[in-house]
Amino acid sequence: MVWETDVALSALTRYRIGGPAARFASVDTRPELTEALRSLEGATCRVLGWGANVLVADRGMEEPLITLSGEFDFLRLAYDSVEAGAAAGLPALVGEVRREGRTGWEFLEAVPGSVGGGLRMNAGSSEVGLWDRAIWVDAMTPAGDIVRLGREDAQPTYRATRVPADWVFIAARFTAAAGDPAEVNAKHSERRRRKIETQVYELPSCGSIWKNPGPPHGSAWELVEQAGMRGAIRGGAQITERHANFIANLGGAAAADVLSLMAETRRRVHEAVGVWLEPEICLWGFEREELASVGAAR
Ligand SMILES: Cc1cc2nc3c(=O)[nH]c(=O)nc-3n(C[C@H](O)[C@H](O)[C@H](O)COP(=O)(O)OP(=O)(O)OC[C@H]3O[C@@H](n4cnc5c(N)ncnc54)[C@H](O)[C@@H]3O)c2cc1C
Structure with a gap:
């Protein structure tokens, strides 16, 4: 395990935006992860999955950053469950259960990212999140101890859990009961078709920028539209015409461009309908005032 310095994060995030990580380590094994976490001596580190939900500041980030690979990237299908390492791709997991005709996974169709990132974000649809399928999840604490968590420990909610922010997910077992293969396949195809038709996959983005505020308000994209911000x-950043809750990198966008669109949208939505939107994406390396301008905490 080696800590590298000044590693460009624009190449490691889906947005293709952002400055360097001051310290970065790619770890392949559990002993290496323990070593990396213990070597920080209390400094808070962050974990990067596929970077499909992260916007990194143009100046980069000071917090040490870890990414998992090697032995953390595995999938094992069993009789009525599937085990996955945190570095496994969500598309690989979904592809495997779909091919094997296992039910209840179409909610995660066409969601880019890793299993670790999916657990942190409780990724999924507005009705179902990844933790709804979890039997157990193993996480490593900053002290290097491994803790097995159940759903009741994590208390998952919409795009969040109560698991401490500095714990690293390393593996999980999920339910994957056998279903009717044709029906499973049809549900996946339909979900994929709808997502690709209504969302933006051809340009770099982080998916939905804002959390849906919940009743009585509409979806975040409707509020952005009401505030006149669509398009x-x-x-180099644009609130996309196809989906008003996406901000795409049209090419050469800076993090400051995305942040400026977010701050203006949030202010105008509040003026129009009295709702303060809350970011769904993770913002790394920004100053306190920048975060406050888009309603994010450090
Ligand atoms: C086109 C598009 C469509 C999308 N559609 C959806 C959707 O339908 N539903 C949805 O929920 N999301 C969606 N997203 C967002 C994104 O796919 C999910 O948030 C996904 O879970 C991000 O995974 P990641 O590995 O890229 O995480 P990252 O972006 O790398 O990180 C996200 C968070 O997870 C943490 N993290 C990553 N790995 C670990 C780990 N091993 N242990 C602990 N914490 C970790 C990071 O520190 C960070 O806080 C979409 C994104 C795009 C670009």
């Missing part, structure tokens, strides 16, 4: 462009 707005700042620098």
Whole structure:
């Protein structure tokens, strides 16, 4: 395990935006992860999965950053469950259960990312999240101890859990009961078709920028539209015409462009309908005032 310095994060995030990580380590084994976490001596580190939900500041980030690979990237299908390492891709997991005709996984169709990132974000649809399928999840604490968590420990909610932010997910077992293969396949195809038709896959983005505020308000994209921000462009970033809750990198966008669109949208939505939107994406390396401008905590 080696800590590298000044590693460019624009190449490691889906947005293709952001400055370098001051310290970065790619770890392949549990002993290496323990070593990496213990070597930090209390400094808070972050974990990068596929970077499909992270916007990194143009100046980069000071917090040490870890990514998992090697032995953390595995999938094992069993009789009525599937075990996955945190570095396994969500598309690989979904592809495997779909091919094997296992039910209840279409909610995660066409969601980019890793299993670890999916657990942290409780990724999924507005009705179902990844933790709804979890039998157990193993996480490593900053002290290097491995803790087995159940759903009741994590208390998952919409795009969040109560698991401490500095714990690293390493593996999980999920339910994957056999179903009717044709029906399973049809449900996946339909979900994929709808997502690709209504969302933006051809340009770099982080998916939905804002959490849906919940009743009595509509979806976040409806509020952005009501505020007149659909299609707005700042620098190389645009609130997409197809989906008003996506901000795409049109090419050469800076993090400042995305942040400026977010801050203006949030202010205008509040003026129009009295709701303060809350970011769904993770913002790394930003100053306190920048985070406050888009309603994010450090
Ligand atoms: C086109 C598009 C469509 C999308 N559609 C959806 C959707 O339908 N539903 C949905 O929920 N999301 C969606 N997303 C967002 C994204 O796919 C999910 O949030 C996904 O879970 C991110 O996984 P990741 O590995 O890329 O995580 P990252 O972006 O790398 O990280 C996200 C968070 O997870 C943490 N993290 C990553 N790995 C670990 C780990 N091993 N242990 C602990 N914490 C970790 C990070 O520190 C960070 O806080 C979409 C994104 C795009 C670009």
